[in-house]
Amino acid sequence: MNPLAIRQFLQQALLEDVGIHDVTTELIFDPSATMQGIFLAKADGRIAGLEVVEETFKLMAPSLEFECMVQDGADVTPGTVLASVQGSARAILSAERVALNMVQRMSGIATETRNVCRLIAGSNTQIVDTRKTVPGLRLFDKYAVTVGxxxxxxxGLYDAVLIKDNHIAAAxxxxxxxxxxxxxxxxLVKIEVETDTLEQVEEALAAQVDVIMLDNMTPAQVTEAVKLVGGRAVTEASGGITPANVASYGSTGVDAISLGWLTHSVKALDISLDVR
Incomplete structure (x- = not known):
């Protein structure tokens, strides 16, 4: 991830949460007070976002000492120690919520992506994400998907062409x-077209596009469309796909399955920061 983008986002996140000061922490602890915090996994999952956690604390106080006990991509069980932070009590407690929010969300996305990938293990189909992310969090959400x-x-709209149904209707x-x-x-830019019928798939092939999205099709329809394409374009199944039905799409021979569910319906992984 781009460290400049990480820092810029976290500065805004800390400003939103801390504001001009953390009134509770400053009333309880004097500036010289120190403490150690331990990040603990409280559920099974895959960890993502520890670099973001470290940067959060460093922005609050560069003198804080941060150490990772596991790395992003590690599969953990309840009770696993993930990382520790030591130094100013004021800085640690003030940055705690932002740090936890980020690592919990990112680890939740990485965990669910891992689980979905396991559901289609043995196929040649790739699991991919979408633009259905919380504004401002796309960089972090998409990184977490790769960790999973x-x-x-x-x-974004700037780095690839995807002609969707509304483009087609308006054109x-x-x-x-x-x-x-x-x-x-x-x-150098590839063209992807969204289709929802076999007739549109044929039209897309005639137009010689690079990628054909098979949108809101049943697994049986996707199988038929993949046979029709016959390797002349990359195929992508999308629309209404979740862990409950992804395996049936993984057996169709489609090249990729995109799931907005990975990021728009994420469940945060339970992780705590405990004072020692």
């Missing part, structure tokens, strides 16, 4: 939308 074993779809047809894109597109 998934891959990133486009990061008049899939073919016309692709033609307009190709007229102004550089040769």
């Amino acid at each position: 074993g998934g891959r990133n779809h486009r990061f 008049g047809s899939l073919t016309l939308a692709v033609e307009r894109v190709k007229r102004g597109l550089g040769h």
Whole structure:
């Protein structure tokens, strides 16, 4: 992850939470008071975001000592010690909530991504994320997906072409939308088109796009579409896919499955900061 982007976000997060000062902590502890905090896993999961935790504390007080006992990508069980922080009590307690919020969310995403990847183990299908992230958290959410074993779809509207149903409707047809894109597109950018019928898949193939999204299709329809494409384009299944049905899509032969569920329905992993 870009350290400048991490720092900029965390500065705003700390400003939002701490404001001009942490009134409770400053009334209880004088500036010279010190303490040690231990991060503990309280559930099974995969850890992501320890670099973000360290940066949070360093922004609050550069003198804080932070040590990781595990690394991002580690699978842990309840009671596993993840990291420790030592130094100013005021700084640790003031940064605690932001640090926990980030590592809990990121580890939750990494854990669920890991679980979904396991559900399609043995297939050649990749699990990928979407743009359905909380504004401001996309960098962190997408990093957590990769820690869980998934891959990133486009990061934003700026780094890839994806012609969706509303583009097609407004342009008049899939073919016309692709033609307009190709007229102004550089040769290094791939074109993906969203389709929801086999007729649209055929139209996308005729337009010679690079990636065909098979949107809101049943596993049986995806299987048929993948056979129709026959390797002439990368195929991606999307729309309404969750852990409950992902295995059935993993057996279709599709190249990728994108799940907005990974980031828009995340459950934070239970992690605590205990004072020792």
